[in-house]
Amino acid sequence: MKIQRNQTNKLKVLHKGILVAGATSILGLVILLVITYNSASVLQTSAKVLPEDLMKDKINNGEVISFFAWDDEPVLKAWIGPMAITHGGNATISADGFDNTSGISAGIGSKGINLVISANETFNSDGIDVSTEFKRIKDETGSFFVRGTTLNFGIKQGYLNASFKTMNEQGQINSHSIATDYLIPSDGFYRNCRFLYNPESGKAEIFVNGMTVHSEIFIPKSKMAWNTTDNIIVGYNLNGGNSGKAIMDNLVVRNTNRISPFSSQLIFFNVEPENGAVKISWITGPNCTEEFFAVDKSMDGKTFEEIGRINAIKNSQSPVVYEMIDTDPKLGNLFYKLIPSGKTNTPRLPITAMKFKPEHLKQVSVSTDNK
Numbered sequence: 001m002k003i004q005r006n007q008t009n010k011l012k013v014l015h016k017g018i019l020v021a022g023a024t025s026i027l028g029l030v031i032l033l034v035i036t037y038n039s040a041s042v043l044q045t046s047a048k049v050l051p052e053d054l055m056k057d058k059i060n061n062g063e064v065i066s067f068f069a070w071d072d073e074p075v076l077k078a079w080i081g082p083m084a085i086t087h088g089g090n091a092t093i094s095a096d097g098f099d100n101t102s103g104i105s106a107g108i109g110s111k112g113i114n115l116v117i118s119a120n121e122t123f124n125s126d127g128i129d130v131s132t133e134f135k136r137i138k139d140e141t142g143s144f145f146v147r148g149t150t151l152n153f154g155i156k157q158g159y160l161n162a163s164f165k166t167m168n169e170q171g172q173i174n175s176h177s178i179a180t181d182y183l184i185p186s187d188g189f190y191r192n193c194r195f196l197y198n199p200e201s202g203k204a205e206i207f208v209n210g211m212t213v214h215s216e217i218f219i220p221k222s223k224m225a226w227n228t229t230d231n232i233i234v235g236y237n238l239n240g241g242n243s244g245k246a247i248m249d250n251l252v253v254r255n256t257n258r259i260s261p262f263s264s265q266l267i268f269f270n271v272e273p274e275n276g277a278v279k280i281s282w283i284t285g286p287n288c289t290e291e292f293f294a295v296d297k298s299m300d301g302k303t304f305e306e307i308g309r310i311n312a313i314k315n316s317q318s319p320v321v322y323e324m325i326d327t328d329p330k331l332g333n334l335f336y337k338l339i340p341s342g343k344t345n346t347p348r349l350p351i352t353a354m355k356f357k358p359e360h361l362k363q364v365s366v367s368t369d370n371k
Contacts, residue, residue, distance in 0.1 A: 063266070063350040065122045066253035068115075068234070070097065070104040070246075071355070075115065079301060079333070079353055081122055081253070084234070088114035091235075094246035098133040098190045101355075103246030106239035112142060113235025113248065119228060123147070126223035127256030131194035131207075133249040136184045138241025144193060144248070148230030153195040153206075154238070158183050160206055160213060162195050166222035173225045174218070180206055182213040190249065198256050199223045267319060269350050271336050273360035278326040280336055286317050290340045295324055298335040301353070312341075329356045 066081035075091050076084040090107025091114070097103025106113045117123075130145045130153055143154030153162045156179070163177040184191060194207040202220040206213050240247040268283040280295055290312040296304035313320045326336075335353045 063269075064252060064254050064352055065125070066117070066251070067353060068104075068251040069355070070249055071102050075104055079335075080351055082117055082120045084115045084117050086116045088112050088235075088239075091115065094244070097246045098135075098249035101249070103133070103135075103249035104235065105244055105246045106235065106242075108242050108244045110239055110242075112237040112239050114237070115234040117232040117234065119231050121228070123232065123253070124226050124228055125255035126199040127197050128224055129194070129196045129254040129256055130252070131192055132251045133190040134184070134193050135188060135190045135240075135245075135247050136186050137188065137243050137245060137247060138186065139238050139247070142238035143233065143236040144238075145195075145232065145234055145251070145253070146236050147232045148227045150224060150226050150230065151195075153193075154236070155184060158186070160184065160193060160208070162204070162206060164197065164204070165225040166197075166199070166202070166219060167225040168219050168222045174222065176204065176218050178204060178206060178214055178216065180214040182206075182208055184208075196256070197224065266338070266350060268321075269338055269352050271334070271352050271354050273329075273354070273356065274325070276327075276361050278329045278334065278336075278354070278356065280324040280326060281321060282338055283319055283321045284312075285319055287315055288312055288320065289314055292341060293322060294339040295326075296337040296339060297326065298337070299330060299332065301333070301335045301351070304335070304337050306339075329360075331356055331358060 064080050067079040068077075068084075069079050070093055073093050075087055075093055078084065088106055088110045090110040092105055092107050093102050094105040095102055104113055104115070128151065130151075132144050134144060136155070136158065139155065140158055141154075141156050143152050146152045146154070149165065151162070151164045155161065160180045160182045161178060163175070165173055165175050167173050184193075192207070192209050194205075196205045196207070197203070199222060200220065202218045202222050203215065204218060205215045234251060235248055238247060266282065267285055268281070270282070271278055271280050273279075282293070284290075291314075292309050292311050294306050294309040297307045298304040307326060308324055310322055310324060332355065333353065334356050335351055337351045
């Protein structure tokens with residue numbers, strides 16, 4: 001029996017990388033462990049080894065350090081990470097966000113959204129991954145995400161661009177710039193715009209709706225040269241032509257570092273709706289020495305409760321993918337935290353989130369027999 005997965009995912013969630021789209025189609029290669037865990041949510045769990053070559057040139061899906069959904073007021077509220085402290089003066093939540101949800105508007109009579117997040121050590125990661133849904137109306141030049149002179153990701157005369165600074169192993173600071181050939185159409189449609197920098201390889205990439213529009217290798221083993229006192233500005237000088245319409249939605253910031261609580265690299269951690277439930281999946285790198293993984297769930301992002309755990313596959317020479325099915329999700333915001341070997345109080349445990357909607361309860365899988 002073969003289960004055909006949904007081909008589209010219009011969910012207002014943290015965006016998945018291409019890695020899992022490819023990975024889930026071949027996970028049946030080697031099945032090492034399949035068990036059922038009974039709890040209040042009646043979870044199904046599994047662990048599978050991935051072929052090593054699948055992990056080459058992977059798209060980062062690391063720890064989420066900041067997430068703004070802009071589903072409701074106040075505009076300063078973050079789902080994950082520090083809240084903003086101020087905005088451009090007229091910024092507001094508008095109903096015309098991405099995928100028929102709300103988003104953020106600069107309002108009328110404002111130079112930009114200009115949402116300010118105070119300098120915070122959370123953002124001082126060696127690498128960075130920034131993505132947002134953006135709808136270009138009349139904006140020509142502005143920034144989705146800017147922090148001092150270290151990183152500026154946005155548009156210039158309508159074209160996607162980025163400038164950033166890195167520091168190599170010798171302490172030398174280098175400035176880089178990317179001017180893409182991608183002109184964002186002023187057609188009123190949202191597009192997911194994403195900048196990713198990997199400090200190990202020195203590779204910087206810009207994506208639109210998951211497709212690479214620019215990829216360039218700069219100086220390997222160079223980390224972002226943050227001025228740790230610089231604030232972050234979101235939607236700098238982007239005002240939608242003073243239309244009062246939403247122009248940004250779903251700002252997601254991830255780091256690209258190894259996540260310290262894990263004995264091996266956490267390559268991927270994601271949640272998505274599936275057949276009226278929520279599928280939680282994560283991938284660990286080779287040589288993992290954890291005994292087990294636990295998953296905690298929360299409705300508010302603050303109070304978590306364990307809903308299941310799965311024994312780890314230790315010392316595998318290849319990456320391992322784990323899946324857990326939460327069959328009792330509640331409508332609304334859902335937060336899931338991944339905890340290795342019971343390290344509940346370890347700081348910076350990875351959290352991912354989604355909004356579970358009524359239509360997700362109606363999903364039906366399509367099966368065909370291959371006899």
